[in-house]
Amino acid sequence: MTVNPRKTICVFCGSSFGKEASYSQAATELGNLLAAKDYGLVYGGGTTGLMGLIAKSVASKGGYVHGIIPDALVSKERTGSVDEINKKIQSDVDNHKGETPLDDSYGRTTIVSDMHTRKRMMGMEADGGFVAMPGGFGTLEEIMEVTTWSQLGIHQKPVVLFNVDGFYDDFIKFLSKAVEAGFISKNNSNIVAVASTPEEVIEKLDNYVVPDGRFNLTWKNH
Template identity: 70%
Template sequence: MKEGMKKTVCVFCGSSYGSKPAYTAAATELGELLAKKNYGLVYGGGTTGLMGTVAKAVSSNGGYVHGIIPSALVTKERADESKIEEINKEVMQGVSNHKGTTFIAENYGKTTIVSDMHTRKKMMGQEADGGFVAMPGGYGTLEEVMEVTTWSQLGIHQKPIILFNIDGFYDKFITFLEEVVFNGFISETHKDIVHIATTAEEVIEKLEMYVAPEGRFNLDWSSQ
């Protein structure tokens, strides 16, 4: 942990860039702001896509970065610097990519290689004393943010959980969650476990002002 650092925030996001330059721009802005506010970053360890963007933004601004990646994904979510520069040019032209093919780059903070996805998520969750932020991503991102939300509902933790709704990316998902509440599968109280932010500044504000809602389960996990 870096001296003077407040807390470490876990960011879930895609190892691809997505179809809009706004996603990359917001990831860069969030990374820069985390470093400026003295927050560390723990993330999935990739150098491609939004993962690499937010990690490099934190690291290049003097912030602490810890990437945790399963060994099987190193060749899928890591790329060398020359590849990353090519991908950055492509994404600005709207080209889809997911091309990490080589060794671990050195300027994305420290990296821990683990054996499997469960270990990755456990370590990320343990280090993230500052909370969790979900930027745009695919199945993995949705699974990760829903798992830590369930952990909060069950009383395993009371850390902030923020959806970074860049350019309306999560609008339909938020509507779906409202439908789940309406149909009685999530209580009105538990709906407030997840907070929504639309700018990097709002992400930081929500992290700092977050209060876990009352009425969550209070299960004893000490013997687990």
């Protein structure tokens, strides 16, 4: 496993596979590409669905992977029986902290006590930016939170929607509607970059330009 990746990308995505094979293929391809470029992955710590696919694809190529998961979600988003999982991680769960391999093929895992800690840790480690693949409520909430953080001036990192097979087309239309309605400025709408292939995701991350017009606020803790 790469100890010191060139940069680390946070990827938000579903703990399910979705109904289209293209979603799984895209997760695997993006993971392979991240590893090939010596980019690390920080993600939600699951071994199921798209989360598991991208983590395993990076780790299998020798790349750096760090999963961060709340203890309450371990039995839902990790494979294996509940008894097997609990046997491996009980001491960490009891203390609400610590790292445990859980499954070396998915990189290293940190177990935390709550969702807020999970998102904070992922955000702090993601020096290379954030990517949202297809997912549900959680994925959308996570990518919109880091978008809001950018709007508020908390960070200047890239934010990219990986629009696999048009998955985010309607959401992109919503963002345009919010601009037309006067709720999002035109400049701030450019906080979110859109990519349709793994290669374009990397290009958007590498060439991201922080838009003008974001709030110039001072944050002591973020």
